[in-house]
Amino acid sequence: MTERQEIIKNQVNVEQFREDLLNWFTEEQRELPWRQDQDPYKVWVSEIMLQQTKVDTVIPYFNRFVSQFPTIEALSKAEEEKVLKAWEGLGYYSRARNLHAAVKEVHEKYGGKVPNTPKEIAGLKGVGPYTAGAILSIAYGVPEPAVDGNVMRVLSRILSIWEDIAKPKTRKTFEEAVRVLISHENPSYFNQALMELGALICTPTSPSCLLCPVREHCHAFDEGTVTELPVKTKSKKQKTVQLAAVVLTDENGRTLIHKRPNTGLLANLWEFPNMEIVQVLRSEKTQLEEKLLEDYQAKVEVGEMITRIEHVFSHLIWNINVYSGKLIDLKEEKEDLRRVNAEEIEPFPFPVSHQKMLKFLPEQVKKG
DNA sequence: CACCCGTGGCA
DNA sequence: TTGCCAAGGGT
Incomplete structure (x- = not known):
């Protein structure tokens, strides 16, 4: 002892x-x-x-x-x-x-x-x-x-x-x-x-x-x-990160979603296309369009901001400006890049911040 | 060890 | 509103 x-x-x-x-x-x-x-x-x-x-x-x-x-x-x-x-x-x-x-x-x-x-x-x-x-x-x-x-x-x-x-x-x-x-x-x-x-x-x-x-x-x-008691030193404040996200709709009423990488924050969860906004000289709209083209070979037209979402993590804060947009052309879907309609989106796991974007999905296209 | 990793509730 | 708090673990 x-x-x-x-x-x-x-x-x-x-x-x-x-x-x-x-x-x-x-x-x-x-x-x-x-x-x-x-x-x-x-x-x-x-x-x-x-x-x-x-x-x-x-x-x-x-x-x-x-x-x-x-x-x-x-x-x-x-x-x-x-x-x-x-x-x-x-x-x-x-x-x-x-x-x-x-x-x-x-x-x-x-x-x-x-x-x-x-x-x-x-x-x-x-x-x-x-x-x-x-x-x-x-x-x-x-x-x-x-x-x-x-x-x-x-x-x-x-x-x-x-x-x-x-x-x-x-x-x-x-x-x-x-x-x-x-x-x-x-x-x-x-x-x-x-x-x-x-x-x-x-x-x-x-x-x-x-x-x-x-x-x-x-x-x-x-x-x-x-x-x-107990004695507990204080944790430091979270850093704030500015993001822009977009809910894209194609001519068939489908929307584009992306699977996050298998390590790091919210690993393997799905999300709407988004990016960190570092500089403010160009519009978020323009930056999103370039990002979608470069990373996903997706031609898009970003429209109006539809909502803002704040998401507080234990160690950082996301401030997300969410835009609507049109998906004009997509080169190809991949394992981590899918086009789905409102009916098909149910099985995909989203972090809470992106669940809040689901209500901006287009109405499901009527069949027949 | 220091930092990363979610979310909701409550004083 | 802001900060703290919760049956922690991985790297």
């Missing part, structure tokens, strides 16, 4: 802390779709979706996802486009692509059974230290730490830890703490209880200390420093 772990052991009555925490969780835990059973696959899917994403947002996505892809087998055989479509609007799309790749690996390499050792689990794409611990403890009852933002907030207060939780190495401090505190009787409930407490009671602002089941163990409560 490390020196730091010795200190922690002397800070709290470990046995009593576990009992109080587990009793509270047993009584007060929310009924959530992924708590109906301990199917490792469903635990896995839920944990990936819950990364940086609120429970209320995840619930409908989770239900649709496991309904559409009920098993490792089903997901491993799905087309990526279908998986991304199911993820549409949830954000951080590399989660979906990594999950898909990792599930294929489990299907082929582990006979469709989610592995239950730290090394094998952590080797899967998209499964980092938190998710590995979460799957191991929740699905398999292995006493591994699962340290997320909730756990760091809760334990920083309980144990009065003043390390900056924005620093990557700080997570190790909390993993050490969890290894001291965790119930070997019920690691699943213990890890979930810490997170549930962070979500329901020990919240970032105005925590409900008077309702807290482990208030008697809380050093920050004793010291009156609950609102000062």
Whole structure:
């Protein structure tokens, strides 16, 4: 046991802390779709979706996802486009692509059974230290730490830890703490209880200390420093990028869409033709027409601006001026460049910013 | 380690 | 309105 772990052991009555925490969780835990059973696959899917994403947002996505892809087998055989479509609007799309790749690996390499050792689990794409611990403890009852933002907030207060939780190495401090505190009787409930407490009671602002089941163990409560913890340095402001996009219509009422590259921002999602506006000497209309000709060999006529869309990412802001336009001539469609009518566009996954352009699609051409 | 990677809700 | 926040991982 490390020196730091010795200190922690002397800070709290470990046995009593576990009992109080587990009793509270047993009584007060929310009924959530992924708590109906301990199917490792469903635990896995839920944990990936819950990364940086609120429970209320995840619930409908989770239900649709496991309904559409009920098993490792089903997901491993799905087309990526279908998986991304199911993820549409949830954000951080590399989660979906990594999950898909990792599930294929489990299907082929582990006979469709989610592995239950730290090394094998952590080797899967998209499964980092938190998710590995979460799957191991929740699905398999292995006493591994699962340290997320909730756990760091809760334990920083309980144990009065003043390390900056924005620093990557700080997570190790909390993993050490969890290894001291965790119930070997019920690691699943213990890890979930810490997170549930962070979500329901020990919240970032105005925590409900008077309702807290482990208030008697809380050093920050004793010291009156609950609102000062956790320590977290501020992130820097997002940069703003000016974009121009165009909803093009050909003589048959079809519109031009483009698949983004398979790496980077919004990878493999579809979008309306667009470009970053760097200089303002020439009109956006002219720049769009030249861009479409050069990049796609598409002759177009850009018309009026039809809307403006602001899209805030975690690290940047898009300001998009959206134009309507006519597609005069297109040399050829490619894998990543398609002409579709309103009826055909449904299967293509779009980021939220471009979903907002869908309502400017031309009316579907009447047949016959 | 620092930066990249979405989105929606809320004080 | 602005900034912060959420069951993080990849590079």
